[in-house]
Amino acid sequence: MSTFTEANRQAFDGLSTKYDSEPWRHRMTDQIKKGLHNRKDWIGVRWAESDDLQYGRETKLLDYACGTGSVTKAIGSWVTNIRGIDISENMVKLFNEAAQASGLKTEQVNAVVGDLLGDEVSANLDTPEYQNFDLAVIGLGFHHFENPMRAIERLTERLKPATGVLIIIDFLPFDKDEPAGPQAANAQTIKHGGFARQNMEMLFKAAKLENFSFSVMEEQVEMFGKDGTSSKRSVFFARGRREPTTWGKISKWIGSMQTVASDQWQIGPREQVQAQLGPMGGRIRE
Ligand SMILES: C[S@@+](CC[C@H](N)C(=O)[O-])C[C@H]1O[C@@H](n2cnc3c(N)ncnc32)[C@H](O)[C@@H]1O
Structure with missing residues (x-):
């Protein structure tokens, strides 16, 4: 694991216990959940029907950089199987505890510690369980990644050819070097000060993802730093579909x-x- 990714792992391990208890984070999670629900058709995945499990049809979601599971909680009821991956052991533990407390079986929902973005991918992620996803989502993790292109490529190769969709939820450009606010508190974990539509389109095209679409949430989110200062950010949803074989x-x-x-x-x-x-x-x- 690189020094930068290790800094992220330590920071999020430390943040995990209070991650879900800060009121501003609740508000932001709710806003993004609403954003996802407003875009259910736009995402363009064949969502699970109530009798799919009975007839064995699966709709698989990969929640990458899953944290405590905001994306899974927002859209989990639209799919049949969910796999979460995160570098922070504490985040993964909270994700799995929440899933089990909801009565879900490990076969249905489970997260593991892992990193798909390193020079080598660990053997436990190279099994069929972590392939052939109908949808992969990175929720607010993208600006923490050292190599965004590699992230898109590595997730794209785990999508179903011709139908699998990648969604990245992140921020439009912000000043990552601002001395106060949330970016100051997490300076050692933030690699990119957000992304513009052109950047995202270029990255998606380079990974040969088709049908690129970009949608910005109307309402901004407000994030707070340790010193109580806040900053408002705009959240985007970028979408692309894996090309056929x-x-x-x-x-x-x-x-x-x-x-x-x-x-x-x-x-x-x-x-x-x-x-x-x-x-x-x-x-x-x-
Ligand atoms: C801001 S949190 C977002 C968590 C969650 N997706 C959400 O929307 O609340 C970013 C997450 O990215 C994870 N992360 C950072 N770098 C990663 C990497 N290289 N691979 C996997 N997860 C990573 C962190 O551990 C953290 O849980």
């Missing part, structure tokens, strides 16, 4: 050729007859 693209192409051929077969002969009959030649019966 090469085989998927070929099948789609073959499919479209068959459609063209069958359209020609249906329309062609009728138009030819009509042309031979001329404009006054009567109508072909349907």
Whole structure:
């Protein structure tokens, strides 16, 4: 683990116990939950239906940098399986305690300590359980990452080809070097002072994510530092879909050729007859 990621791990391990008890954080979590709910269709995932579990259809969510589980709590009821990953052991412990207290089984919801962004990925994350997600979300973790491009690439390769969606929830540009406020309190853990739409679009395109879309929450959030000073930030949602595999693209192409051929077969002969009959030649019966 790099020195910077280690600083994040220690900071969030230390923050974990009071993470969910600060009133301003509650307000922010509620605002983002509302933002996600307003964008349920925009996210573009086939959400779980009530009888999916019975028939074995899964909708899998990867909550990356899950913390105590704000994203999971906001949209967990739309999916059948959730895997959380975070570098902070204390955050993961709180995530799992909350899931178990809600009566959820580990097979349904579980978080583990891990880092997908290092030079090597640990073996416990290289199993089918951590592949083929319908949706991966990074909620407010992106500006803490040393290498955002690597984060997008590593999550994209864990999405279902052609349908899997990546959502990044983070802040529009802010002054990360401001001497007061929340950024000052967490200076050693913040790598980027937010992201503009163009940055996000460039990163998503470089990872070959398709259908990029960017949406900013109307209402700003207000964050507080240890010294009581606050700063307001705008929250965005960036979305992209994993491209199909090469085989998927070929099948789609073959499919479209068959459609063209069958359209020609249906329309062609009728138009030819009509042309031979001329404009006054009567109508072909349907
Ligand atoms: C601001 S918190 C957000 C937590 C949660 N997603 C939420 O919305 O409340 C950022 C989280 O990112 C985690 N984190 C930082 N760097 C990470 C990395 N390289 N891999 C995984 N998690 C990381 C921290 O431990 C922390 O829990």
